[in-house]
Amino acid sequence: xxxxxxxxxxxxxxxxxxxxxxxxxxxxxxxxxxxxxxxxxxxxxxxxxxxxxxxxxxxxxxxxxxxxxxxxxxxxxxxxxxxxxxxxxxxxxxxxxxxxxxxxxxxxxxxxxxxxxxxxxxxxxxxxxxxxxxxxxxxxxxxxxxxxxxxxxxxxxxxxxxxxxxxxxxxxxxxxxxxxxxxxxxxxxxxxxxxxxxxxxxxxxxxxxxxxxxxxxxxxxxxxxxxxxxxxxxxxxxxxxxxxxxxxxxxxxxxxxxxxxxxxxxxxxxxxxxxxxxxxxxx
Numbered sequence: 001x002x003x004x005x006x007x008x009x010x011x012x013x014x015x016x017x018x019x020x021x022x023x024x025x026x027x028x029x030x031x032x033x034x035x036x037x038x039x040x041x042x043x044x045x046x047x048x049x050x051x052x053x054x055x056x057x058x059x060x061x062x063x064x065x066x067x068x069x070x071x072x073x074x075x076x077x078x079x080x081x082x083x084x085x086x087x088x089x090x091x092x093x094x095x096x097x098x099x100x101x102x103x104x105x106x107x108x109x110x111x112x113x114x115x116x117x118x119x120x121x122x123x124x125x126x127x128x129x130x131x132x133x134x135x136x137x138x139x140x141x142x143x144x145x146x147x148x149x150x151x152x153x154x155x156x157x158x159x160x161x162x163x164x165x166x167x168x169x170x171x172x173x174x175x176x177x178x179x180x181x182x183x184x185x186x187x188x189x190x191x192x193x194x195x196x197x198x199x200x201x202x203x204x205x206x207x208x209x210x211x212x213x214x215x216x217x218x219x220x221x222x223x224x225x226x227x228x229x230x231x232x233x234x235x236x237x238x239x240x241x242x243x244x245x246x247x248x249x250x251x252x253x254x255x256x257x258x259x260x261x262x263x264x265x266x267x268x269x270x271x272x273x274x275x276x277x278x279x280x281x282x283x
Contacts, residue, residue, distance in 0.1 A: 002100065002103070002104065004179065004180065004181055004182040005091055005096075005097050005100055005101075005180060005181045005182065006091065006092065006181075006182050007089045007090065007091060007181050007182060007183065007204055007205040008090045008091070008092070008205055008206070009089070009090045009205040009206045009207070010056075010087055010088065010089055010090075010163070010204055010205050010206065010207035010209070011057060011088040011089065011090050011129075011131060011135060012050070012056070012057035012058060012059045012087065012088050012135070013056070013057075013058050013059070013084060013086070013087045013088075013163060013233065013236060014058075014059045014060075014061050014084070014085040014086045014087070014088070014129065015058055015059065015060045015061065015082075015083075015084055015085065015276065015278050016061055016062070016073075016076065016077050016080060016081070016082060016083055016084070016085040016277075017060050017061065017062050017082050017276050017277075018062060018066070018077075018082060018276075019062060020038075020047045020048065020049055020060055020061070020062040022276070023049065023060035023062070023276055024038075024049045024051065024060060026275065026276065027051055027053065027058060027060065028051070029254060030155060030249075030250065030254055030256065030270070030275070031053045031150075031153075031155050031157055031238075031280070032053065032054075032149075032150035032153030032154075032155055032157065033051040033052065033053050033058065034051055034052045034053075034139075034149050034150070035049055035050070035051040036050055036051065036052065036137050036138065036139055037049070037050040037135065037136045037137040037138075038050070039136060043112070044063075044071050044072055044073040044074075045063060045064050045065060045068060045071045045073075045074070046061055046062060046063045046064060046071070046073045046074070047061070047062050047064060048060065048061040048062075050135055050136070050137075050138070052139070052140075052147070052149060052150075053150065053157060053160070053238070054147050054148065054149065054150045054157055054158060054159045054160070054238075055147035055159045055160055056159070056160035056207070056236070057135070057138075057140070058236075060276075061073065061085065062077075063077050066078065072109075072110050076231075079229055080229055080230055080231055081229075081277060082276045082277030082278070083230060083231070083233075083277040083278060084231065084233035084234075084236070084278050084279075085127065085231055085233075086117065086126070086127040086128060086129045086231055086233070087126070087128065087129070087163055087209075087233065088115075088128075088129035088130070088131055089128065089129070089130055089131075089181065089204065089205060090131055090132070090205065091130055091131070091132055092132060093132055094113060094114045094115055094116065094130060094131060094132035094133075095113055095114075097130055097132075098111055098113075098116050098130070100180075101118060101122075101130075101180065104180055105122075106118055106119075106122035106123075106176070106180065107119040107121060107122050114131065114132050114133050115129060115130060115131035115132070115133065116129075116130055117129050117130070118130060118176075120231055120232055122172075122176060123172070123173060123176045123177070123232070124165075124167045124169045124170060124171075124172040124173025124174070124175075124176065124211065124232070125165070125166075125167040125168065125169060125172075125173065125226075125231075125232035126165050126167070126173070126231065126232030126233060127231035127232065147159065154245065154246075154248075154249035154253070155240070155246050155249050155250070156240045156241040156242040156243075156245050156246050156249075157238045157239065157240055157246070157282070158239045158240065158241050159238070159239050160207065160236065160237070160238055160239070161208070161237040161238060161239045161265070161283055162201065162207070162208035162209060162210050162237050163207065163208070163209045163210070163233060163235075163236060163237075164210050164212065164233070164234045164235040164236070164237050164264045164265070164281070165209065165210065165211050165212070165232045165233055165234060166211075166212050166213075166214070166222050166225050166226060166232065166234040166264075167211050167212070167213050167226075167232060168213065168217045168226050169213070170198060170200060170211050170212075170213040173200075173211045174200060174202075174211070177202055177204060177209070177211075178202065181204070183202045183203060183204040183209070184202065184203045185200060185201070185202055186201045186202060186203055186208065187199075187200070187201040188200045188201075191212065191264075193263060193264050193265065193266065194220065194221050194222065194261070194262050194263055194264060195214050195215070195216065195219075195220035195221065195222055195223075196214065196215045196216070197212050197213055197214040197215060197222060198212070198213045198215075199211070199212045199264075210237075210264070212234070212264055214226075221261065221262035222234070222262075222264075234264060234279060235263075235264055235265075235269065235279040235280065235281045236278070236279070236280050236281070237264070237265045237267070237281045237282075237283060238280060238281065238282050238283070239282075239283060240267075240282045240283070243267070243268070243282065246282055247268070250270055256270050256271070256274045256275070257270070257271040257273075257274050258270060258271065259271050262279075263281055264281065265281045265282075265283045266283060267281050267282045267283035268281065268282055269281040269282070
């Protein structure tokens, strides 16, 4: 078997949105997001903001013209709407990783050399971005980086617990993330949250990623997710220091609706419709 491709970190999760300014403000107000860069990518005619919520980077991204389906991101937005789009792993050599994935039979798309995407059918349902470059102005790359940048914010988020993905093909996901890249299985167990399922928790670079396959892939909240058009990322699950304080901040101050329905964690979530289609859970 070919050597596994080493992953040093999960760089960020991309959140596809209709309006970059609305998204940036929401992440700042709700989750204490620290915006450190904004950019425009002409090849895809889309805007992005780069921000940290404590130790995890989120990249809200918006097409400038949603009707220009000649552009890859506009096509993705037309397909999934406002939702989590993908997460990105960092590798040492993008061209070598792309060649290794292709040689192993995986489908690569939008290959710009230093970064590219692996299509969901290759990964068990998750759209994966792969990159060798640091993000512009990324404070993580500096010697004085401290993930406690959000300390004192009313949301009380202390860090990312894990990225939660829902799949109908967990074996393909495990094969890619543990045999093609160097992820490691931390836990493989049954769960009842929010319905009977197999849940495998992986360590991918510096980040924990859970894959959940419901017994009923057509029913319940996870089945409904799988039957919808999506790229596999169900939720970002955050750790909070004070659940009561976080709820007061979200519900009382910001008037965001909260729910425990459909949660893949034992905590609570902001209703996705109130967070531009993205599900954020808190434990």
